[in-house]
Amino acid sequence: MRQLTKAVLFSSAILFSAGLGGAASMSSAWAQEAIIVFGSNDVGAPTYNPVKATILNTATSLIYDRLVEQDADHSFHPHLATSWETSADGLEWTFKLRQGVKFHNGEPFNAKTIEAWIPLFKGTENEFLVGGIDQVIAVDDYTVKFKMKHPDANLLFNLASVFMGVPEPKAYQAQGDKFGITEAIGTGPYKLESFTVGQETVLTRNDDYTWGSDLSVNKGPAKIEKLTFREIAEESTAFLELKTGGVDMLLSVPTEFIPELQKEKSIAVSSMPGLDVMYMPINVTSAPFTDIKVREATAFAINQKEILSSIYHGVGLEAHNFLISSLQESKVDPKYDISYDPARAKKLLDEAGWKPGGDGIRVKDGKPLKVKLWTQGDSEFKRVTEAVQAQLKAIGMQADITTFDSSTIRDQYKKNEHQLAVRSYSWGNADILDWFFSGERLGYPNISMYKDAKADELDNKALTQSRNWDERVANFKIYHEYLLSQFPFAPIYQPMQNTAYNKDRLTLPEKIRGTQIGTETFMDMTAAD
């Protein structure tokens, strides 16, 4: 192992010096600064403290490296950890650490770092990320062992999360509450120069960086000297900034802007599968949805294909179950997938006793099939909701739309007065199923008000009793299939993550690695010729 690490170090040193040579000869062609606009998910991050934050932005992944990186196909790759192994019972994990890594303040990165870092999570909102770890033992300078309280098959996923970027423990302790606000010390390819909350973050290149992960071609240092990240809440303003050359890149652009962006000669759009699913929760405790046949009919009334083509110009994917398609747990037995089938929907409603009425709305015991359909106040949601309304009408269900702002709607759900809603989530792990369907979270986030003993048992098994990743995938797949058979959700659409940039100024790698734009992309980003 030592040999291997040395070889890695040596080759990265060669790459590094080659990179420096290149730098000298073509430095004039390199952009000194790139100005980037944060995506909507990134807006409002209050701190760069990964241990304590609940919202972190893309710049965080450039300041802090992680032990493990996750690629777009959700596979795990070495970074600050060069290799790892787990015991058969899942109660012990051993990580070999990369040598020669230094923090921005010059402190070395080694097993002692991990020993000091993991306990920092105790008592924070992110404690659950390391909840399974009982003890951290430094075996030698570059080997660390986690003794687990219980098997945690999700450990690698957690380690690859931006919340587990490794901060320098001494600076972390010394800075206290100011860490992440006035100073942020990691081992990443960029250093924090300044941070004005809600406005701007300026990063400067870490010239000592030579430890880029497997997911980037360039191992370091990064090509662009200075990155300025701006927060622009209004999407049209951000678009006009890109168009006029005021900024070089928009980290996320809504799909509806793409045709407009494509008209611009200097602008390129790069799209990759997203982590979002748009769906319609169905309140299983509210009649007529207490009848599973009505739920099933509702889910089969949604024409995913039509929504994708008419609202999103074909950009993105249809959603046929509750998870993003890139997750293994979404590859369920096809008989469980939910796809538009109006004949089946109508037949189910007939069976449930809802007979066609005079005005096209079905009737049972003299009562029309009228339901409430809630949505949030932005234009994309409104348009999808209106399409859903029309599709429900086609099977004889009248849905009346009410629009709320996003904070108000959460409180409304807790009152259990809702029936249907159009929503979306963003999450790259099957444990989102526990978040939405665990009997412990009724109201919000379990908007479907779904509580079922068998589901909770399958959930619990997948979440806490899986000993390794493969077992966890298998268990979540069973849980997912069971949920699909109960129709607490109707899947609608999976958006793409669209990034737009000025191609006269920047060149992005052809294929974006990682689950979203982050360190890997910024390492390989260069100034355009």
Next chain:
Amino acid sequence: MLSFTVRRLLMLVPVFLAVSMVIFLIIHLIPGDPIDNLLRTGSTPEQKAILTAKYGLDRSLVEQYVIWLKKLVNGDLGEAIILRRPVTALIAQNLPYSLALGGLALLFSTVVGIVTGSLAAIYKDSALDRGVMALILLGSTVPSFWLGLLMILLFSVQLGWFPVSGARNWHSLVLPVLTVGLGGTALVARVTRVAMVDVAQKDFVTLLHAKGLAPLRIQLRHVLRHALLPVVTILGLRIGWILGGAVTVEIVFARPGLGSLLIKSLNQRDYPVVQGCMLMLAIAVMLGTLLGDLIQAAVDPRVRGNLT
């Protein structure tokens, strides 16, 4: 004048208390919960309970209000729940941007408003009067959000004179000041025009004409001077809007400021920040009104006697 000032200042105390109570209740009574916005996917109901207790949101509203008021007396606006900093620090960071934008916009609307209003009054019922008033009506009815985007399209995208957004230098102030200023201009111009037309019909003006003074001199030296009293009152009220009147404009131009801080925090139900911002805006309105009253009282002795 001194006793008037003191009485007027004392009146601010009950107003301030009432305002603080209304602010506190409004934000706590609208649906929504900051903790929901703080929690991450995957956290447990127990964590939510811990956080709710940490920020004192499990206490009764009365208790929470008393705690807030006690801190307020000591100049402490509390700690932001989502933004995780002292609210005073957030306000200090954003206030200069609001003051610069609001102050310059007020200056713009005052100067342009008085000039155009006087012109319209002097050339009453002429094409100039109608043209100016029509433009002003248009300026005041166009939503500032839309006007801002139009400004960007013309001056930034087409002409390339000013940056689209941000607050990096004085260049980036021009379009926001014009956008906010044009809205205010309409009010000042209309008040100036109406007041001047009103004053022009007074007996003393007729006398001045009879004495053979040049009409323009009468208008500028005498009529405008008397007409400025209601204009000053209006401006006093507008001072309060310096801080909070530019919310949508701040968002269109991606500018920092109290307005955009308030809106972002309101969306996330970050109670302490919303309370702090609203309080600042309320104080600005109160002080603006006070200033207007004092100026009026200084100019017009009748006002001093009327306060009981």
